[in-house]
Structure formats: structure tokens, C-alpha cells
Amino acid sequence: MEQDNPTHVVLLSSPGLGHLIPTIELAKRFVLRQNFKATVLAVTSQTSTVETHILRSSLCRVIEIPSSAIFHQNDRTVTRLCVMMREAKPAIRNILSKITPRPSAFIVDIFSTESIPIAKELNILTYVYVASHAWLTSLLIYSPVLDVQIQGEYVDQEEPLKIPGCDPVRPEDVVHPMLDRTDREYKEYLTTGRGIPLSDGVLINTWEELQHKTLQALGEGGLLSQALNMKIPVYAVGPLVRDPELETSDSTPLLLTWLDEQPSESVAYLSFGSGGTMSSEQMRELAWGLELSERRFVWVVRAPMDKAADAAFFTTGSSKGDEVEKYLPEGFVSRTLGLGLLVQEWAQQIHILGHGSIGGFVSHCGWGSTLESVTNGVPLVAWPLYAE
Known part of the structure; x- marks a missing residue:
């Protein structure tokens, strides 16, 4: 890679330390190990002093996008995150279209999949970074299928939820947005799941030895990918944790x-x-x-x-x-x-x-x-x- 023209990767993070820290850690790896240029677009809630500290101390270039989203009193966390990222799209589009050097890739977290079309329009490769593990990824992207297959609340089902090639999920173990199918949070969750396969690839913060079976199902030609007709690569990039030094x-x-x-x-x-x-x-x-x-x-x-x-x-x-x-x-x-x-x-x-x-x-x-x-x-x- 030429020193005067490094590959430029732009990463997009939704609010919350559980999203921001893994995104910054991934950006650090691109900078320190690949000699890439990395820019983090961070949509911020402007309510956390720790969030501010992490943004200010990052080794990477960070562009903050303050959120002014307005919520209903009963909106849950996933709903709020999705709304904040949706309302940030004009700012994201503006930054992506003007940022230099021109990005080689745009990497979004799971709550930012609605920004994938923006990068597509600009002819930029797009990837989804799942800061969690492969089993959650499988459940998330298969949830739109389960939504059609299963009637009633998931927690009321008598049989485990079956995901091709993966371990089944007990009804009582479903993630929080799946507990109430009438809540807006569930609809936002489904939108997120539908958005991931629209990318050019998926990065997951896990490793092969830990979740071989699930990664195999998710990968090209795997049972889950075949069931979803999903023809994009899935990469295990973990474990990515903070460097104490x-x-x-x-x-x-x-x-x-x-x-x-x-x-x-x-x-x-x-x-x-x-x-x-x-x-x-x-x-x-x-x-x-x-x-x-x-x-x-x-x-x-x-x-x-x-x-x-x-x-x-x-x-x-x-x-x-x-x-x-x-x-x-x-x-x-x-x-x-x-x-x-x-x-x-x-x-x-x-x-x-x-x-x-x-x-x-x-x-x-x-x-x-x-x-x-x-x-x-x-x-x-x-x-x-x-x-x-």
C-alpha cells in the first residue's frame, strides 16, 4: 500500500459505549495493523461524560454527529437508537459525499443499516460490523423469516425457534425486542435484520474456534445463507477488546x-x-x-x-x-x-x-x-x- 495514498475506511457508530468502543477498536486495528486511514462517524447522545472522554481520547479521527431526535416517553432503547440513526442520515450523507480521501469502504453497526443505501449511491463498498457474536447475528438476520412463520408471541411457543445450521433458540431466551411483537421496538429490530444482507459483507466480533458451527451456517454456501439467499461473505474478526496500554x-x-x-x-x-x-x-x-x-x-x-x-x-x-x-x-x-x-x-x-x-x-x-x-x-x- 502506498504511504501517500492509504486505504480510507469510514466507520459509523450509534450511541452507547457498547457500540462506540467496539467501533473505535476496529478502527484502531485498521490504523495500527493495516496502515489504513480510519474515520469514525459517531452519532452521540450528548448525555454521557464517559462517551465524551472516549471520543476525545481516540487514536482515530472522529467526527461527531450530535443527535437531536425526539422520542415518545415509552420508546425503548432499540427504538431510540434506530430513530437517532435514521434522523442522522442527512448528516451522514453530507459527510460521506465530501470526506477526503474518498472512502474505500463504509462500515456500519447493526443499528445503522439504513445508511447502507447512501454508500451504495456513492459507489462505496459497505459492511456491517456486529459487535456481538455469531449466534445473535443469525437470529437477527433470520428474524424476518420467523416473523412470517410463527404466529403469536415467541415466548408463548412450545418448541425452540429453529435457525438453519445453528443451535435453536429457546422461546424464553429471545432478545428483548422479540418479547413483544406489538411494540415498535420489534418492528425496528426486524428492519435492522433485513438491512444486514444488503451490505457487501459482515464482520463479527468473534473467532472461528469459538463459534465454528454458527459461522459455517452464516458463511457463503452455509445452510442459513442458502435459506436466506444471502450471497455475501461473513468474517470473524475477533476477539477485539481494548488495549490496556x-x-x-x-x-x-x-x-x-x-x-x-x-x-x-x-x-x-x-x-x-x-x-x-x-x-x-x-x-x-x-x-x-x-x-x-x-x-x-x-x-x-x-x-x-x-x-x-x-x-x-x-x-x-x-x-x-x-x-x-x-x-x-x-x-x-x-x-x-x-x-x-x-x-x-x-x-x-x-x-x-x-x-x-x-x-x-x-x-x-x-x-x-x-x-x-x-x-x-x-x-x-x-x-x-x-x-x-
């Missing part, structure tokens, strides 16, 4: 100093994703469990929300000082002083999981957290909340 945080040195003082594999790390929230009762019970266990811990805490488990999705890192302490059992902080640490809202997780004193990870098991735990060899205790 490239991550910094004001709170990290103090936290790591405390971890350095703890015995090997003696600390439980608890975090429930970039936007996960517990109910008040769950938070109190977890606090009592930690205290009574008398085990060392690092707990990433945020204010509880009894209405929705993903209530902090658009506001990560926005709590103030001691706001969370009032939701914990009285005296919990003083009684566990020295035994554990509370970290407000968000932590540099890759630093923590890579530390030798961490012996286990209590997680909602989002794919990013799962990958970081697996690649660091840290055992997981699963507490599903949302998007796991």
Missing part, C-alpha cells in the same frame, strides 16, 4: 495501586455493563451479600432504576459524587472500608480484569464484558439484566 483514566492509578496490595485472585469484580441498572432491592441485596461474604471486591455502582434495566444506557458517567451511597444499606460503606472499593458509574474494565488480584467477575454478560473476561482468563458469574 492505550487506555488511561484519572481513577485507574489509585484503583490499580489498591489491587496491587491484594492477594492473587482474591478480589471479586462486579460491573453490569456501560448502561445497566439494578432495581433498588437488587442493589441492597447485592450489597448485603458482599458484606456478609467478607470477600474483597471492586464494585462499579450507579443509582438504581426500578423501571428499566438499561436506564443508564444514554447517561453513563453522569452521576454525582455520593449519589449512589444513599441507595446502599446504612453503614455499608464504613463497614466495608478496606475490604472493597466502590467505583462510580464506569471503570477502565480492561485494566481491572487484567490484574492478577482479580479472581472472578460478576457481570450481566454483555458481549464486550464477556470477551474481556474470556481473554483475561477470569471466571464469570452471570447476572443477566439487559443486552446480555
Whole structure:
């Protein structure tokens, strides 16, 4: 590749750290390993201080597209994401048509598939980057078929949902947008699934040894691809996780100093994703469990929300000082002083999981957290909340 004319890749991310971080990590790989030029278009919610920090500290060129989308009060997260990305299309079109050097490829996340035609019109190759795993990808792109085949709610079915070439999905295990077929979120989810095969290829943050069967079904000539008449390549590009050497945080040195003082594999790390929230009762019970266990811990805490488990999705890192302490059992902080640490809202997780004193990870098991735990060899205790 000529140094003075590098391949230029443009990546599009929807709001939320679970989408933004994997997109930036993929962009970094293009820059550091392939010597490509990479530009990230980030549609932002403008409500998260951590989101702002990550955008400002990226090694790649980042163009922010602030969202001014208006929602109905009952709109769920997937609906909001799809609306935000849909309303950003004029700005995306304007940037893509003017950006230099001319992009060789345009890579969108799963909530941005409606932007694929824009790149097609500009004669730019388009790819979908699935920051999750291959099984979810299979369910997502096959959902429009299931929508026609199955009557009634999926959770009421007596038999597992069958996906050609893949493990079946138990009705009770379907993703959140499939729980209520009358909700707008379900319709937005189907639109996303229909959009993926319109691309020139799919990138999935997994690897062959982990999900060989599903990747084979998704690949060209696989049973699922044949069933959908999908004739595009599918690439396993993972595991893509953050590089600790490239991550910094004001709170990290103090936290790591405390971890350095703890015995090997003696600390439980608890975090429930970039936007996960517990109910008040769950938070109190977890606090009592930690205290009574008398085990060392690092707990990433945020204010509880009894209405929705993903209530902090658009506001990560926005709590103030001691706001969370009032939701914990009285005296919990003083009684566990020295035994554990509370970290407000968000932590540099890759630093923590890579530390030798961490012996286990209590997680909602989002794919990013799962990958970081697996690649660091840290055992997981699963507490599903949302998007796991």
C-alpha cells in the first residue's frame, strides 16, 4: 500500500459505549495493523461524560454527529437508537459525499443499516460490523423469516425457534425486542435484520474456534445463507477488546495501586455493563451479600432504576459524587472500608480484569464484558439484566 495514498475506511457508530468502543477498536486495528486511514462517524447522545472522554481520547479521527431526535416517553432503547440513526442520515450523507480521501469502504453497526443505501449511491463498498457474536447475528438476520412463520408471541411457543445450521433458540431466551411483537421496538429490530444482507459483507466480533458451527451456517454456501439467499461473505474478526496500554483514566492509578496490595485472585469484580441498572432491592441485596461474604471486591455502582434495566444506557458517567451511597444499606460503606472499593458509574474494565488480584467477575454478560473476561482468563458469574 502506498504511504501517500492509504486505504480510507469510514466507520459509523450509534450511541452507547457498547457500540462506540467496539467501533473505535476496529478502527484502531485498521490504523495500527493495516496502515489504513480510519474515520469514525459517531452519532452521540450528548448525555454521557464517559462517551465524551472516549471520543476525545481516540487514536482515530472522529467526527461527531450530535443527535437531536425526539422520542415518545415509552420508546425503548432499540427504538431510540434506530430513530437517532435514521434522523442522522442527512448528516451522514453530507459527510460521506465530501470526506477526503474518498472512502474505500463504509462500515456500519447493526443499528445503522439504513445508511447502507447512501454508500451504495456513492459507489462505496459497505459492511456491517456486529459487535456481538455469531449466534445473535443469525437470529437477527433470520428474524424476518420467523416473523412470517410463527404466529403469536415467541415466548408463548412450545418448541425452540429453529435457525438453519445453528443451535435453536429457546422461546424464553429471545432478545428483548422479540418479547413483544406489538411494540415498535420489534418492528425496528426486524428492519435492522433485513438491512444486514444488503451490505457487501459482515464482520463479527468473534473467532472461528469459538463459534465454528454458527459461522459455517452464516458463511457463503452455509445452510442459513442458502435459506436466506444471502450471497455475501461473513468474517470473524475477533476477539477485539481494548488495549490496556492505550487506555488511561484519572481513577485507574489509585484503583490499580489498591489491587496491587491484594492477594492473587482474591478480589471479586462486579460491573453490569456501560448502561445497566439494578432495581433498588437488587442493589441492597447485592450489597448485603458482599458484606456478609467478607470477600474483597471492586464494585462499579450507579443509582438504581426500578423501571428499566438499561436506564443508564444514554447517561453513563453522569452521576454525582455520593449519589449512589444513599441507595446502599446504612453503614455499608464504613463497614466495608478496606475490604472493597466502590467505583462510580464506569471503570477502565480492561485494566481491572487484567490484574492478577482479580479472581472472578460478576457481570450481566454483555458481549464486550464477556470477551474481556474470556481473554483475561477470569471466571464469570452471570447476572443477566439487559443486552446480555
